Amino acid sequence: MTGTITKPAAIATVEKKWIVRGHERCSTARFMGWLAPWIGLLLLGLYATYLCFRYGLGETHLDNRFGFGLWIFLDLAVIALGAGAFFSGFLLYILKWKEIKAVINSAVVLGFLCYSGAVAVLAVDVGQPLRAWFTFWHPNTHSMLTEVTFCITVYLVVLTIEYLPIILKNRKFKSIPSFLVFEWELHKLMPVFAGVGVFLSFFHQGSLGGLFGVMRGRPFAFREGFSIWPTTFFLFVLSAAAVGPSFIILTTKLVEKITGKRLVKQDIYRVLAKTTGVLLTVYVALKSLDTLLWLNSTSIRAGVAPWEFYEFRPFGHATLFTEIVIFGMIPALLLLSRRLRERPGVITLGAVLACLGVVFNRFVMTIQTLALPTLSFDEFMIYLPNWVEYAVFGGVIAYAVIVYSLSYRYLNLFPQEMELQLAPKEVNDVSVR
Amino acid sequence: MFPFVDGFQWTFGHILFLTVFGMVVATMAVTLFVVIQRVLDHYRKDRVEHVQWQSDFHDLSEMDRRCRHELAGRVPRRECHNAFDCGECREHPKFEKIEPATTALSLEAFGLDFPADRLYHRGHTWVRLEDDGTMTIGLDDLGKRLLGAPDRVELPKPGDEVSVNGAAWYAFRNETPVRVLSPVDGVVVATGGPDQDWYLKVRPTRANPNLAHLLRGPEVSAWLRRELERLQILVGVTGAGAALADGGALMEDLPGAQPETNWDGVYGKMFLAP
Numbered sequence: 001m002t003g004t005i006t007k008p009a010a011i012a013t014v015e016k017k018w019i020v021r022g023h024e025r026c027s028t029a030r031f032m033g034w035l036a037p038w039i040g041l042l043l044l045g046l047y048a049t050y051l052c053f054r055y056g057l058g059e060t061h062l063d064n065r066f067g068f069g070l071w072i073f074l075d076l077a078v079i080a081l082g083a084g085a086f087f088s089g090f091l092l093y094i095l096k097w098k099e100i101k102a103v104i105n106s107a108v109v110l111g112f113l114c115y116s117g118a119v120a121v122l123a124v125d126v127g128q129p130l131r132a133w134f135t136f137w138h139p140n141t142h143s144m145l146t147e148v149t150f151c152i153t154v155y156l157v158v159l160t161i162e163y164l165p166i167i168l169k170n171r172k173f174k175s176i177p178s179f180l181v182f183e184w185e186l187h188k189l190m191p192v193f194a195g196v197g198v199f200l201s202f203f204h205q206g207s208l209g210g211l212f213g214v215m216r217g218r219p220f221a222f223r224e225g226f227s228i229w230p231t232t233f234f235l236f237v238l239s240a241a242a243v244g245p246s247f248i249i250l251t252t253k254l255v256e257k258i259t260g261k262r263l264v265k266q267d268i269y270r271v272l273a274k275t276t277g278v279l280l281t282v283y284v285a286l287k288s289l290d291t292l293l294w295l296n297s298t299s300i301r302a303g304v305a306p307w308e309f310y311e312f313r314p315f316g317h318a319t320l321f322t323e324i325v326i327f328g329m330i331p332a333l334l335l336l337s338r339r340l341r342e343r344p345g346v347i348t349l350g351a352v353l354a355c356l357g358v359v360f361n362r363f364v365m366t367i368q369t370l371a372l373p374t375l376s377f378d379e380f381m382i383y384l385p386n387w388v389e390y391a392v393f394g395g396v397i398a399y400a401v402i403v404y405s406l407s408y409r410y411l412n413l414f415p416q417e418m419e420l421q422l423a424p425k426e427v428n429d430v431s432v433r
Numbered sequence: 434m435f436p437f438v439d440g441f442q443w444t445f446g447h448i449l450f451l452t453v454f455g456m457v458v459a460t461m462a463v464t465l466f467v468v469i470q471r472v473l474d475h476y477r478k479d480r481v482e483h484v485q486w487q488s489d490f491h492d493l494s495e496m497d498r499r500c501r502h503e504l505a506g507r508v509p510r511r512e513c514h515n516a517f518d519c520g521e522c523r524e525h526p527k528f529e530k531i532e533p534a535t536t537a538l539s540l541e542a543f544g545l546d547f548p549a550d551r552l553y554h555r556g557h558t559w560v561r562l563e564d565d566g567t568m569t570i571g572l573d574d575l576g577k578r579l580l581g582a583p584d585r586v587e588l589p590k591p592g593d594e595v596s597v598n599g600a601a602w603y604a605f606r607n608e609t610p611v612r613v614l615s616p617v618d619g620v621v622v623a624t625g626g627p628d629q630d631w632y633l634k635v636r637p638t639r640a641n642p643n644l645a646h647l648l649r650g651p652e653v654s655a656w657l658r659r660e661l662e663r664l665q666i667l668v669g670v671t672g673a674g675a676a677l678a679d680g681g682a683l684m685e686d687l688p689g690a691q692p693e694t695n696w697d698g699v700y701g702k703m704f705l706a707p
Contacts, residue, residue: 021707022698137438177481184488185471192464196457418698419494422666
């Protein structure tokens, strides 16, 4: 009887030694309760993955027409949202924006989760994991996906290297001298990895957009551009950089809501919001210009009546309006206004709309592009994912939640946390930029 | 894609790709190699304690890294970027000549005992230079009150070496470890403990030990005032800090008086070991 009482208490005491000094976390039992449903979802995702690997993509609703479905949409969306990692690294280490230090650790973890999740889903989508190395050994040198494959793989290695010092800073790990010294030296050279990350991200974010822009056989997506790069190349880079800071805002606010703690000062939200506001404004302007060019020049010259694409339901004119105005112009204006940025609710709304915007854009580029008929005998196709696709999707989300939760509990994701826990609110809310 | 794989052609595209990809991989490999070299170098030169202090200092908040000259009122606002090593600071000799703006408070201000014959380290230890060339190290009065009566103390043995900002000794209160930083470099010649006024007697490792980083004179009061402000925030408005406003003194055993406080966090902040 005594054993059953002392065991959980002993676990809690040992576990406490892994938590960052001064950080207050919920009890071990409560934390396990939070993880349990996510572990269940992860197991379901793993079962669905097994089915795909065992029986092939026939287990899903993907077919020759819709080879790009929910998973590719998820890949494009999370890679865009995960851009916060490379972009905040760029702001902190290259442009020396000191404020970003408050969220850089969380941004790196988010980036790592987004990219590793995307690679995991891609592995299920492509299948034959034992032959994964073929893509590097026998690549199609005329495909933008080759460049994406190389860049994402190397960038995932960069993100792992960036994640490593954060893990080694764990209270227990840093008591091991060799870990501490290695972490410190790695940390000092982080600007090099941040620079490499920016370089790789620029190209793979762009190539993901370029992938659709070069498809002459899909006039809804086809765009002209500079040299081998269609305009979608640059729009993808810009949109990812624009929403990266917004995704950091949203995730941080979500963690604050769930834990009931303040994690970063209000100024940091304002800096991130302004960054999204400025970049999103430029993006919306260029996206509008690109759309006008496509409507009035590119499509006409290709012999296509572009407005006809919007006759197919559910993709009406509202799609275009939603993407550019509701999820583009409105958040850009909300976050650009200094007066509105003073209101935390507006920042949240702007960040939500901006993130939805990039997700919607990736949906349009993937699903709408493939749904529309392109040949005279072709017809409009509707694709709906089946449970296996949703389960794999859910499994990746669960994986991200579990790893982020563990990181939040045991690592110092928000260096301002303890300070904010103790200081009165008004002390922290001083505008800095 | 690679020259040794079937289908490779010596075209501009292939060569460009190989060059760029090779440069990225080479940059990462060289950087990791440099990291490993530096780690080995620290081990060869026995600088692990030094690295730990650099790392801990980096983790301190901006508020905890204020320059001593800001605290003394010599400069309006300044953050230390030298890990409190004033001997390495190019500005320190210049600032030192400026008269402190703070009123010369008594060292016994705030009801704490900070004798003027000692030099003070920002991790709450003091150093007294003895006539025989040794240096005595102890915990300052605020440090003592923060720890109260420690459950146990782990002291180095005579003959062990301590390095500045490295661990001098460990104290434990309510199972919470406290890494007390050494204010100077030296070889331990004798050990005291919590029941005595001092903890260590050390012989300096150098003929002229560097003591530039230690606080002295009126700046001790200015620093102490800031430390009490920090403590007030850390223990909460209803805590020991409230005593300051009404002119009272801190209690002898703060953890005993206020057990509900997160002392683990407080120790990390006050003893500069986050």
